[in-house]
Amino acid sequence: MEPPDSTTAFTSLPSELIHQILGYLPLSDLLSTGLVSRSLHEHSQQDSLYHCFVQENVPSRVLEKPPNSSWRELFKSHHPFWFIPRNKIWFSDHPHTGKLLVARYDHRIDAIEAYSIVAERKQPSVLAWDWNPEVIIHTFTPRIQLDLNVPVIRLDANAYQHAVGDQGYRLQKEIPMHLHGESPSSSTGLFSQLMLTRPWPKAITGASTPVWPPLSLPSSTRTRNDSASHFRDVQHRPSKLPEMSTDTFRLRRWMQFSPRLQSMGARMGEDITTWATLPEQYYRPTADKPWQGIWCGDYAGHGCEFLAIMQPDDPLPLPERAEWVMRLRERQGSVSSSDSWSTAPTNATSDDDADGDETMHESANGLETSVATLQAPDHEDSFHDPACVADDERIYRGRIEAVKLTGDPNIPRGEYTFIAPDISNNGLVRIATEELFKGARIVKSVGHIAARGFRDDDYIQSQLILISHDRLAQYWETFGHVSFYQRVNVDDFVKV
Template identity: 60%
Template structure:
C-alpha cells in the first residue's frame, strides 16, 4: 500500500502537485493533508492559501502580508471571511432596518462593516410640462459610509474574546474589538453570533425568517427566539451547518458593577443580518436596472432599495394583482396617453380602493414623494426607444426596501413594474423633463403608520437612464426619484 501511494501521483513534480491542489476547496485541502506526511507538506504550502484569501476580498488585489503568511492570515479570520466576501448586509431592525457595506481592511487586518447613509441636499423645484400640477424637487443625494462608528469590527483581538459557555468560534459569541469600554464604567457591548440555515421546506409565507421572502436567497434563518438565540441549537456545531448568508449581532448597555451587583443587560437587542445574492443586484446587458438604489422619500429622508429583474418572478401580491385588475378596467387616459392612477373621485374604482385612497393622509404617503433631475442632468436621460436595444425592455422590475420607514418597513416591496415591455408601455416621453424616457405601468406600495392597511395603487415608472429612475404617483401628484449606488466605490481600501 505504501508503494502504491508513491506512484504514480507522487512521481509528479512538486509544482504540478501544488497546482492540482489549488483547485480544491478548503475542506478537501484539509482532508488531503490528513492522508500522509507527503501530502500534508504539500497542503501546507503558503501559495495555496493566497487564492483562498483573495476570493473573499472582491474588488481588491491583496499584497502578501508583511508579518505573516497567507495561511496565517486565512486562519486569523476563518470562518468569518464570508462577511467581507458578500459586501452588502441589511438588518431586520423594526421598520427602519439598516444597510452596511462590509470589507476587509488590509491596513488594520480586520473585517469591518460601516453603515451607508445618504443626505438629500437642498432641492430645487422643477416643472413637468406633461403634468404641471405635479410636485417635483431635484434629487442628487450625497451617499457615503458613516465612518464615525463601525457596525462590525473583527480583528485578531476579537477572536480571543469568545464569550458564553461554548468557547469555539462557531458556537461562541465574539465580543467585537473597540466596542467594550472599561469594566468599571458604563459601556456599550456588541457581540457577533453565527447562524445556521432554517430548512426551506419548513419556510412558509408567515414564517419569521430573514432575509424576507421578497428577497431571493438560497439560505434564510429564523428571526424569533424565546432565549434571544442563546441556545446552541441556533448556532452551527460544524462548518457544514454554518450559514454564510446570515449572522446576528447582540447589543446592550451595561452599567458599572458599583451600581449594580449583577451584570444586568439594559436595552438588549439582537438583530439578524442577511445579504442579497450578487447576481440579483448586478446589472447585465439584458437587466440594466438591477442594483442597489437610493430613493427620495421626502419626510422620511433617503432610503435604500434593491431593484431586481427576476427571470421567473413570483405571482404578484394579492393586493397588487387586484390593483392591476382595477387599472385594466380603467384603461388609458386618452388626453395624456398616460395610465390613469386611481384618483380618489373616480367612480370606476371599487369602494375599498376609493376608501383607502381618500382616507390616507398626506403624511402617510410622504415616503412616496420624490424629486426630479436638475436641468444639467440631460446626459443621463434615456435614449429614445428607437435608438436602444429593445431586448432590454422585457420582464418585470421589482424594488424591495433594504431600509424602511414607519409606513413601508424594510423588506417590503416599494414598487413593482409588472412588465416593462410592450404590454406595460404607456408612452415614450417627448416633454422637456423626461424627453426620450420610456414610461411604463407600475404599482406603488402604500400604507398608514405602522404598516397598517397596506395596499398597492397604480403609478408610472419613468426609465430615465440605467442609473436613474422616477415614479409618478398621479393620485398624490408627486414624483419620486431613485439613483443607483456604486457599491464598489465603498468596498475598496486604498
C-alpha cells in the same frame, strides 16, 4: 515488481506540478488531502495555496502578502468569518428602519469591518413638468457615503481571543467587538457581540414564518429572527461548519453599567438584530438587466432610503392587492380616466401618511380632480431599425421590482416599494417627449402605501419612468408627485 499505488505515483510528480493541481481544490478537499500522507500534508501546507482563499474573499482589491504573516496564517486567523467581506452588503431586520452595511477587509489593521452606508438629501429645487404642471417634482442629488465614525462590525485577533460562551464548540461562541474604545476587561459602556447562525429549513418556511431575509428578497438560505431566549439556545447556532449559514449573522448589543450603580442586573436595552446579504447576481446589472442594483430613493419627509431593484427571471406572483390594481387598470383602459382612483378595495381609513404623504386615504371623489390632470394623447410609435427593435425586446422585458433594504414607519424594510409588472410594450404607457424626461420609457407600475405602523397597506397606480440605467423616477399618479431613485455603486465603498 508491483506498480506503485496512486498516492505514490502522485507524490512522485514535481512539486510545482503538485502545487498547481492542489490549487484547484476547495479548502475542504485540500485539508482532506493533507491527511492522506506526510508527503501530501507538507504539500498542502504550501503557503501560496492559501493566497487564493484569502483573495477570493476580498474581491474589491488585489492584496499584497502580509509583511509579518503568511497567507495561510492570515486565512486561518479570520476563518470562518471571511464570508462577511465576501458578500459585501448586509441589511438588518431592525424594526421599520433597518440598516445597510458595506463590509470589507482592511489589510492595514488586519480586520474585517463593516460600516453603515448613509445618504443625505441636499437642498432640493422645484422642477416644472410640461406634461403635467400640477405635479410636484423636486430634484434629488443625494450625498451617499460610509459613516466611518464607528464601525458596526470589527473582527480582529483581539476579538477572536475574547470569544465568550458556555459551550465548548468554537462556532457557538459570541465574538465581542470593542467598537467604542472600551477595553476587553471593561464592565461599563456599550457592547456588541457577533453570532453565527444556522439556516432555517426551507421545507417548513412559509409566508408567516419569521425569517430573515424576508421572502420578498432572493436568498439561498434564511434564518429565524425571533427567539424567546434571545438566541441563547444552542440550536440557533452551528456546531460544525456544514451547519453554518454564510448568508446571515446576528449582532447582540446592550448597555452596561457598573454593578455598584445598578444592583439588579448590569445589562440594559439588550437588542438583537439579524443580518442578511443579497446575492450579487440579483443586484449586479447586466446587458439584459441594466436596472438591477442597489439604489437610493427620495422618500420626502422620511429622507433617503436604500432599496434593491431586481429584474427576476421567475418572479413571485404579484401581491394580491397589487394584482387587483393592475386588473382594475386594464378594465378602465387609459390611466387618464377621470374615475381612476386605483387602490385595492378596502373599508379601512387612516389619518396617517402614505409613505411620506400626510393625507393618504382620501375619498375617490376628492381625488378626481388631480387624477383628471393625467389626461394626455396616446403616445406615437417612433421609428426603429431592426437592430434597435431587437435590443429593445432584449432589454425591455419582464418585471422590475424594488424592495426596501431600509425603511420607514409606513413601509418598513423588506417590503416592496414599487413593482412594474411588465416593461415591454405590453406595459408601455408612452415615450416621453417633454424636455424633463425626453426619450424616457414610461411603463405601468404600482406603488406600495400604508399608514404608520404598516397598517392598512395597499397598492396604487403609478408610472415608472426609465430615465437611464443609473436614474429612475416614480410618478405617483394619485398624489401628484414624482420621486427619484439613484443607483449606488457598492464597489466604490468596498475599497480601503
